[in-house]
Amino acid sequence: MEKLLENPDFEEAAEVLKEYLRREYTVQINGLCTVNYQGRAKSKLDRGERIVFKKQDSALLVHGPENYQPKNWQPEVDSWRVEAEEEGLFLRAERTNPDESVEIRFEDLEFLTVSQLVDKSELKIRGHEVDIHESIEEEPDIIEEELKVIEREKETPAGFIDVFAMDKDDNYVVIEVKRNPDYNTVLQLQRYVEEIEEEFQGVIRGILVAPKMTDKILSYLEERDLEFVDVDMEDVIASYEAVDNSQKGLSDFSADYSTK
């Protein structure tokens, strides 16, 4: 911890902010403030106690006492302005592209910290849509027995077909993979099938592959003679873990964490 100031006065705080805001430090301010945003939209946040922090890549967050998401933010700040005022502390974070700014006016400061966090590790996450793709690629049987994948990301005038395949009766199969399917997904699959019907002869099957389904979407599918195959997300994740374990050791390194 570089600095920890409890109930700093505005000039003291301004000095610290001017020194550290523009550098790669994490700065946190808890205090009573008002916040104004202007840019793509415009917002106003009246007086309240909040947690404000600037991260080491100059991201700015204003968090209230509730809610997962911040009240105001700025993903990347280009320029800062700090001013100690008679009865407050003014902070302005501006960026271009898009042009927007967040202005914070503190009326009371509870505490302020400056620190440098070391975090070299990356988040490894599985369960995205692309992981379903990989599962199908490795084991087409999870869709249907004796299914043969012909092409992935097959281009059509209506867009890219996730998986283009052939079933055991030599029918072409258009497969659309969606983690979160909705009505548009059905329409899209229908358009793909129509494109393939123009390009190829015979019966063209359309299958929506998803980890969840609702009755409504299922009925949309049935109205259009399209099919649904359920995939278990747990299986998808499990198949990844098997691969991951086999590669163990490759990315095994330890980062240094100096005790500050």
Added chain:
Amino acid sequence: MEKLLENPDFEEAAEVLKEYLRREYTVQINGLCTVNYQGRAKSKLDRGERIVFKKQDSALLVHGPENYQPKNWQPEVDSWRVEAEEEGLFLRAERTNPDESVEIRFEDLEFLTVSQLVDKSELKIRGHEVDIHESIEEEPDIIEEELKVIEREKETPAGFIDVFAMDKDDNYVVIEVKRNPDYNTVLQLQRYVEEIEEEFQGVIRGILVAPKMTDKILSYLEERDLEFVDVDMEDVIASYEAVDNSQKGLSDFSADYSTK
């Protein structure tokens, strides 16, 4: 500030967490930790220094030193588990619907704070899509002169039409408002127009109203004989401000902020 512990030991910290996690306090822990998430997906975050906080509504956030968004989170936690271990502090946040959990294992604690933030004010924001709707409602001329609004949110088999209107030549006009238009917006507008063509006689015009437009989407529109009208977001916001100012004083109240 209820509590502020610098470099607490694990048992000390566990005690505080057990006392305050389940209550309406904001709890923040800075420290070296690993994080695992399992639920809709599965993620793993190796050792790193992070800011963890639990908000007063039991939202949980794990922030790294970079990026606007948290590394891990939980919008609402149903149950907590805290355990002081020999060489660490274990924290588990679980929720149902969907079933998921975040597990944090601290190996080092830099500091821990407990506080109660008072923030009764709500974020007032303008520039949403609905604000464009209101602008049109107040002043249909911004779309086109002598345009008369017949119905808003008109239902059709293809969905709800934002604004259904009639132009000065007595042609029906289907208006779709989008803050962020894309290809699907065009298709949707086209479907609405087709529905109206079945229901009514004569020429049916389709207009996409948006604050921004790309050449590509514009050409999609033209291919389908659909039109585009640009709205200036600044004007939309300005018209709101005029209304807001006229209502000044109505929502003018001061919340109490006790100095703790």
Added chain:
DNA sequence: ACTTTCAGTTCGTTC
């Protein structure tokens, strides 16, 4: 409680 749609979406990838 479930569905639908918007978001200052953000973020990544690809062209």
Added chain:
DNA sequence: GAACGAAGTGAAAGT
């Protein structure tokens, strides 16, 4: 740099 789609999307409004 624009465009397209996914997200552990989240959040709000309507049913």
